[in-house]
Amino acid sequence: MRLLVRFMGFLFAAGTVVFLVGVAAVAGAIWHFSKDLPDYSQLQDYEPPVMTRVHASDGSLLGEYSKERRLYLPIQAVPKLVINAFLAAEDKNFYEHGGIDYSGMARAALLYVQNYGSNRRPQGASTITQQVAKNFLLTNEVSFSRKIKEALLAMRIERAYSKDKILELYLNEIYLGLGAYGIAAASLVYFDKSVNELTIAEASYLASLPKAPAALHPVRNRDRAIERRNYVIDRLLENGWIKQADADKARKEGLNVTNRANGAHTFAGEYFAEEVRRDLFERYGEKKLYEGGLSVRATLDPKVQVMARKTMAAGIVNYDEGQGWRGPVSKLDISGDWGVKLADVKSLSDISPWRMAVVLETSDQSARIGFQPGRELGGAVSKERQTGLIALEGVKWAKSKGRAPTAVSQVLSPGDVIYADPLFKDGSPVEGQYRLRQLPEVSGAMVVMDPWTGRVLAMVGGFSFDQSQFNRATQAYRQPGSSFKPIVYSAALDNGYTPSTQVVDAPIEIDQGQGGGVWRPENFSSGKYQGPTTLRNALRLSLNTVTVRLAQDIGMPLIGEYAKRFGVYDELPNYLSYALGAGETTVMRMVTAYSMIANGGRRVKPTLIDRIQDRYGHTIFKHDARECRGCDAPGGWKNQTEPQLVDRREQVLDAMTAYQMTSMLEGVVQAGTATAVKEVGKPIAGKTGTTNEAKDAWFIGFSPDIVVGIYLGYDKPRPLGRGNAATGGHLAAPIARDFLKLALADKPPVPFKIPAGIKLIRVDAKSGMRVGPGDTGRTIMEAFKPGTAPPDSSYVADADGRTLMPQGVTPDAGSIMRPGTGSLY
Numbered sequence: 001m002r003l004l005v006r007f008m009g010f011l012f013a014a015g016t017v018v019f020l021v022g023v024a025a026v027a028g029a030i031w032h033f034s035k036d037l038p039d040y041s042q043l044q045d046y047e048p049p050v051m052t053r054v055h056a057s058d059g060s061l062l063g064e065y066s067k068e069r070r071l072y073l074p075i076q077a078v079p080k081l082v083i084n085a086f087l088a089a090e091d092k093n094f095y096e097h098g099g100i101d102y103s104g105m106a107r108a109a110l111l112y113v114q115n116y117g118s119n120r121r122p123q124g125a126s127t128i129t130q131q132v133a134k135n136f137l138l139t140n141e142v143s144f145s146r147k148i149k150e151a152l153l154a155m156r157i158e159r160a161y162s163k164d165k166i167l168e169l170y171l172n173e174i175y176l177g178l179g180a181y182g183i184a185a186a187s188l189v190y191f192d193k194s195v196n197e198l199t200i201a202e203a204s205y206l207a208s209l210p211k212a213p214a215a216l217h218p219v220r221n222r223d224r225a226i227e228r229r230n231y232v233i234d235r236l237l238e239n240g241w242i243k244q245a246d247a248d249k250a251r252k253e254g255l256n257v258t259n260r261a262n263g264a265h266t267f268a269g270e271y272f273a274e275e276v277r278r279d280l281f282e283r284y285g286e287k288k289l290y291e292g293g294l295s296v297r298a299t300l301d302p303k304v305q306v307m308a309r310k311t312m313a314a315g316i317v318n319y320d321e322g323q324g325w326r327g328p329v330s331k332l333d334i335s336g337d338w339g340v341k342l343a344d345v346k347s348l349s350d351i352s353p354w355r356m357a358v359v360l361e362t363s364d365q366s367a368r369i370g371f372q373p374g375r376e377l378g379g380a381v382s383k384e385r386q387t388g389l390i391a392l393e394g395v396k397w398a399k400s401k402g403r404a405p406t407a408v409s410q411v412l413s414p415g416d417v418i419y420a421d422p423l424f425k426d427g428s429p430v431e432g433q434y435r436l437r438q439l440p441e442v443s444g445a446m447v448v449m450d451p452w453t454g455r456v457l458a459m460v461g462g463f464s465f466d467q468s469q470f471n472r473a474t475q476a477y478r479q480p481g482s483s484f485k486p487i488v489y490s491a492a493l494d495n496g497y498t499p500s501t502q503v504v505d506a507p508i509e510i511d512q513g514q515g516g517g518v519w520r521p522e523n524f525s526s527g528k529y530q531g532p533t534t535l536r537n538a539l540r541l542s543l544n545t546v547t548v549r550l551a552q553d554i555g556m557p558l559i560g561e562y563a564k565r566f567g568v569y570d571e572l573p574n575y576l577s578y579a580l581g582a583g584e585t586t587v588m589r590m591v592t593a594y595s596m597i598a599n600g601g602r603r604v605k606p607t608l609i610d611r612i613q614d615r616y617g618h619t620i621f622k623h624d625a626r627e628c629r630g631c632d633a634p635g636g637w638k639n640q641t642e643p644q645l646v647d648r649r650e651q652v653l654d655a656m657t658a659y660q661m662t663s664m665l666e667g668v669v670q671a672g673t674a675t676a677v678k679e680v681g682k683p684i685a686g687k688t689g690t691t692n693e694a695k696d697a698w699f700i701g702f703s704p705d706i707v708v709g710i711y712l713g714y715d716k717p718r719p720l721g722r723g724n725a726a727t728g729g730h731l732a733a734p735i736a737r738d739f740l741k742l743a744l745a746d747k748p749p750v751p752f753k754i755p756a757g758i759k760l761i762r763v764d765a766k767s768g769m770r771v772g773p774g775d776t777g778r779t780i781m782e783a784f785k786p787g788t789a790p791p792d793s794s795y796v797a798d799a800d801g802r803t804l805m806p807q808g809v810t811p812d813a814g815s816i817m818r819p820g821t822g823s824l825y
Contacts, residue, residue: 048072048172050293050615051185054276056269056300057457057610063273065280067290071184072615073195075168082183082195084242085207086171088235091128094167099129099158128170129157131210176206177213190218192258200246201253204232218257219377226255257377268309270350271461271471272300276608283612283621293615299455299608299623304448307742308458312446312710313351315735316463319712319720320440325398328416329439332358339373343381345417347372348466354437357388359416364407366391369420369434394423394435411436439463442720444712444732445472445587446739451595451707453624454604456588470715477584478711481728482542482673483689483698484568484581484590486597486661489539491562492550493657497535499664499782500768500790503546505530505538510548510576521548521580524690524727534768536664536782540672542688544580551579565652566593581689590700591709597661598685598702600755601653655755660783662752667780669701676733677701680740682749688728693719699732704750706743710735758783763790 051066075083087094126134133153157166176186183206187195191202198206208228209216216225230251237247276298280289288294332341338358347356357369367390373382395411396404405411412418420434440463448458461471470476493499506529510519521544523529530543538546551559559579560572568585572578588606595604605623612621630643653661665685669677673688677699686701689711696713697720710732713720720726754760764771765778770790784790 046169047615048181049291052280052289052292052294052296054273054296054298056298056302056305058302060302062269062298062300063277065277065290068181069179069185069189070172070181071188072172072293073168073182073184075164075171077195078168078171078183079196079198079203081200082198082203082206083167083171084236084239085200085203085232086183086210087128088239088241089204089207089232090131090210092235092239094128095163097127099127099155129166132166132170132173133157174210175213176209177217190257199253200233200236200242200250201229201255204236204250205229205255207232218255219380222255229255267302267352268305268350268460269300269302270465271473272298272305272456272459272608274465274469275459275461275471275474279608280612295613295615295617296609297611299450299457299610300459301457304743305458307739308446308448308460308708311735311739311742312444312460313463314738315710315712315731316440316442316444317437319731320438320442321397323441324402325395325400325411325436326438326441328359328412328418329356330417331415332417334358334360334370334415338370339385340381342370342372342417343375345372348439348464350466351419351464353421354419355421357418357420357434359412359414359418360387361414362409362412364392364409367408367412369418371420388420388432388434390420390434390436391423394420394433398436398438439467442712442714443468443472444710445476446708446710446735447473447587447591448739448743449591449595449604449606449707449709450705451598451604451702452602452705454592454595454606455610455623456606456608457706459608468715472711472715473587475586476711476715477586478696478713478717479581479584479691480568480590480698480711481581481689481691481696482544483687483700483728484563484579484583484585485539485542485547486665486687487562487566487568487593488547488550488559488579489535489664490566490597490653490657490661491559492535492554493660494562494654495554495558497550498768498784498788498790499536499660500534500763500784502532502534502768503538503549505533505543505546508545508548510552512575519577521545521577532767534766536667536768536780537766539664539687540667542668542673547579548576551576566596568593581691587709587711590698591707594686594700594702594709595707596652597658597665598704598707599658600655600753601651601658602647603650603652656758656783656785659752659755659758660785663783665701666752673727673729674699674701674733676729677737677740679737680744682740682744682747683751684740685752686733686736688733690727690729694721694726695719697726697728697731699728699736701736701740703740703744704752705747706740708736708739708743754783757786759786759789760784761789 048070049066049068050070050072051064051068053064054062056062172182172184175181176183178186178189180186180189183195186206186209187193187198190206191198193202205218205225208225208231215221216228218225233242233247233250236242237244242250276296277289280294280296284292284294330345332338332345334341338360342356342358345356348354356372360368360370362368369388369390371386371388373384373386375381390408390412392405392408395408398405398411400410419437419439421437422429423433423435424430443462445462446458446460447456449456459471459473461473462468505523508521510521512519523544524542529545530537530541533543533546535546556572556574556576556579560569560574563569563572568589569583572583575582592604592606596602607623609621610623611619614620627646627648628643629646630641633640662685665687666683668674668687669684674686677684677686682703684701684703686699689696689698689700695717696711698709698711700707700709702708712731712735720731724730760781761784762771762779763769763782764775765780768782768790771777771779
């Protein structure tokens with residue numbers, strides 16, 4: 001008995017020593033691994049990289065920019081279904097344990113012993129809290145030391161933060177495949193839904209992804225993905241979080257995912273979205289753009305954008321097809337499965353309804369074509385093969401050497417890779433028949449602006465963004481030609497001239513000095529001159545010699561100052577040719593300048609962005625800088641006076657001058673070089689422009705509430721043609737007409753507002769002189785500033801600048817003094 005007691009005492013002492021040694025070892029291990037633990041308090045101020053989202057003016061999504069596609073969602077905004085799905089898949093006891101699931105760890109240890117030496121990856125058994133510790137503070141290293149650190153951090157995190165905070169961090173940080181981080185982004189990427197719209201099956205699939213998103217790809221590994229999804233559904237049912245009927249229904253659902261695009265989400269808005277991205281990059285830098293979670297409200301009007309894209313593309317294509325057929329995109333061997341081969345050919349994704357196709361067989365009357373098949377989410381070529389016919393009517397435009405084809409086989413051959421779109425007759429598509437298309441060589445741009453605010457409502461930077469990301473609306477510097485003349489005329493009207501002032505239209509020679517030779521500017525209709533001509537008629541007919549004489553008289557430095565004031569040029573050289581639009585500028589700048597004429601002379605700063613908010617909803621930029629006096633009414637409404645908007649923008653042009661210019665530009669549309677636009681049937685003012693050798697064709701015009709600017713030309717400038725067929729009035733103005741017809745279709749005809757001080761006087765349309773009540777000739781109502789009304793007789797300067805006056809006539813107060821001289825006009 002004594003020996004037994006001694007033995008038991010020995011065992012107890014040994015056990016105590018072992019226990020104390022074990023405790024000391026554990027304490028030492030905890031101390032060892034704890035001293036190098038990351039600071040978990042940083043989780044409190046954690047700001048994950050969040051994507052920047054750009055919305056159009058109607059709230060529709062325009063674009064998303066990110067390195068990690070993530071939208072941060074507070075836990076209060078996460079539906080209970082989604083929370084339960086992730087708990088069922090990852091950590092069903094999350095709200096009960098203290099950061100470590102000991103039973104799970106035991107199971108993982110047992111599996112590790114069983115699989116030792118098999119090269120299998122050990123099972124983790126990490127709780128959600130441990131995953132937060134690993135994802136935020138540690139690495140993905142597979143080792144015991146990392147697991148120990150992970151467990152220690154998990155316990156500390158549990159003591160420092162609430163369960164909801166930990167779950168919020170987890171649900172927003174996890175990677176769920178296809179570039180999506182967090183449940184909000186994954187819901188959009190996989191199903192194009194917000195998390196509140198997810199079904200049980202969809203939420204369960206997302207919850208199955210954290211462990212191995214690549215291995216559960218919805219297309220490449222569809223069966224495995226559905227199996228794992230159904231496992232999560234079973235766990236939801238087992239935990240009593242869904243009903244049996246709901247589980248049965250969810251298991252039967254297919255795994256239908258949406259291949260959501262990464263680019264612009266508003267159709268036809270690619271150039272606009274990219275311009276906004278550049279703007280944000282310049283303002284805030286790369287990190288803020290791609291990780292800052294900015295919320296941007298853009299100025300784009302999606303309806304106007306579609307109209308602009310449609311009409312601009314049609315104008316470009318109409319011109320290009322008029323130049324004849326240049327041949328197929330490429331040739332393809334159509335033996336075997338032509339669909340797989342055609343799928344590998346690069347096609348443009350933003351020119352719908354055009355589709356790439358390959359010619360399968362041809363005859364005199366038709367060609368059978370096969371359309372490029374699509375690709376599934378996993379990249380595999382779709383098995384569907386769609387075909388159609390191109391009849392002779394669909395290729396009649398495809399002239400070769402000026403001759404129209406008499407057979408389809410003259411244009412197309414088997415193996416030709418082409419573009420085609422549905423053939424229409426009487427406004428309806430013909431079933432199964434298509435029209436041949438070709439990618440245009442010519443390009444151009446269009447900008448549509450609100451003249452009162454500078455908000456860009458639409459922008460077309462070329463025929464196809466997928467073909468070329470070069471934005472011709474903002475990046476292409478081209479000569480505006482005669483569309484620059486309103487700037488010259490504005491300077492003249494602001495400095496003593498009137499719309500009725502007569503200037504001689506006649507040949508002129510200018511010695512350019514320093515070996516520059518003699519410059520002889522000519523009108524478009526060379527050899528035809530009008531003689532004494534009013535400024536209104538000179539602008540209407542776009543007479544170059546009159547513009548040069550004006551520039552000589554008022555001086556190029558003054559014109560340069562106006563060009564800078566209007567934002568057309570930063571610095572204009574003092575050469576008279578620049579008065580005819582020889583300098584280079586952009587469509588955006590020209591539209592901005594015309595906006596200042598349209599709005600009565602107020603400075604306009606163009607913008608594609610209305611407002612920018614940071615990730616917390618604080619406004620960090622707002623375009624509208626007007627002061628609103630009385631908008632902040634403390635204590636609510638108490639019958640105080642209504643708020644007032646204070647506009648402190650600079651007056652860059654006299655309001656009366658702006659109206660005179662607008663009235664003269666209306667004349668250009670009504671009976672001048674831009675008569676194509678007259679068909680709109682509403683008050684429109686504008687000016688065409690055609691550069692030397694017809695390398696660029698322009699039209700800039702406006703109604704009281706919208707400005708549109710267009711240019712057409714080759715990226716490597718070359719002549720668009722000869723004669724009237726290659727002018728701005730023939731090429732650009734019809735595009736503006738088609739656009740304005742759509743944009744103003746449901747708007748009443750609103751006349752331009754006449755500012756205070758302007759006096760309308762009936763004058764002779766040709767001479768600009770005042771007419772009496774009984775005059776039967778052609779007359780117009782002309783706008784004059786106070787004290788500038790025309791006299792009863794005209795005073796004209798000849799070609800050499802000498803004053804010509806009717807004999808016996810004495811100048812009176814109504815005469816216009818030539819600015820800077822004593823000569824009379």
